[in-house]
Amino acid sequence: MEQQPAKRGIFNPKIVAFVCNWCSSASGDLVGPIRAPYRGVPRILRVLCSGRIMADNVLEAMEMGADGVFVAGCDSYECNYRDGNFIAKRRMHFAKNLLKFADFDPGRVEISLGFLQLISDPLEQFRKKILKLGPLGQSETENFTPEDVREKLMMARKVTQDPEIGWMVGKENQLTEIGNTYDLKISQEEFDEMIIDKIKHKYRLYAVLGKIDKIPMTIPEIAKQSNFPEPEVFNLIQELEHSGMVNEAGLSGRYFQYIQA
């Protein structure tokens, strides 16, 4: 392993690599004896199956300061747990969609299945890509302050933890490849559109919920603060109240006040 000392002022990307226990971890063990070039030393975390990694874990790593997240799993039909690698692939596809929606570069997440070469090669390529992009929130397309980055990632994590989103990501395989109870299938593009619509909706929902987490507010007040039209805020509040996330907190003039449950 070739380790370069970090020089001051030079960007050393922080990369977290989740590797599967059964193939990529063994491939990582081979790097040492073969003495393959391996710069920057990405931090490797071993998990039992790449399907263990959720989109939430990826966003969490970024929230803690990682510039890029790499997931390595087994070859297509060689997963030790039948289809864990496909599950991982779908989840990372969702994470990319979510990052794109939050104005981050989707290239910061990469999944590699069944590489025949050493793990150091794809990791090296990924590191070069991240070096080109720069630190999180400071690439050409992203231009955010650290506070902005944290806020955006927190919002994205709230969306991934939503049960409805989790259910859609879990059902993706059945809806696009097997078909539902009536043998109806939808194409991948259609599904992507659906999930982006859902993400958009959930973003608005949690934006409204974020306004009333401490102080009770009426619907016109929320609409003024969040720049959404009043009828939409009304619909969102109704949905939140229906799922038990918002309670009524008395009257203010002729309007009801709402607060997070």
Added chain:
Amino acid sequence: MKTILVDFEKCVGCRLCERACLKKHTPEDSEIPHEIDKQLSKQRVHVELAGTRPYPLRCRHCDDAPCVTACMTGAMHFDPETGMVNVDYDRCIACWMCVMNCPYGGVLPNEDYTKVLKCDRCLDVPIPACVDACPKDALVYEEVEMRDDNLCVGCGLCVEVCPFDAITMVQTERGLKARTNSELCRGCSLCSTSCPYGAIFMNYHTTDKLSDQIKEVIRSY
């Protein structure tokens, strides 16, 4: 899958598990020594210091066990029925390859250096002797995967995901609920990550532990 789990923070280092293990694996008529010699005794669990904290070392019955790979006579073998790693004492020739290869220190030579000793999980009794003896509940014999019936809505995502067909839907008083066949479960945690409601969680490799790992890994830069 049921297995012996250790709560590191609860262990006080009383070494009662060692004594219970020794008692379980000694014939009834022979005497148990008052002082346990760490090197020359028959117990299969050893309490050692990890930094400043005590920690009971025991065999983890790995899926892909290094001791099984290393054994040259085939004495050490994985038993798919019980999911345990066992020793065939007729075949063991005391070469100590397994002792060298075990990453957890769970396999050790016996008192006269003729055979290896390792945990056999006391299959003839319902609770293993070391777990039964632990006064602080640091050693527990539990399911690897736990579920909360109050959160389960019976959507069936975990049934689709499970690669070993260990999960089935069962009609209960409160509607359809998922149930795990613990003999088939191998603890891969695919079900816990795919549950949208957080009703399934792993007892050992929890999401909290994974996030702690991520935190430490990033701090090391």
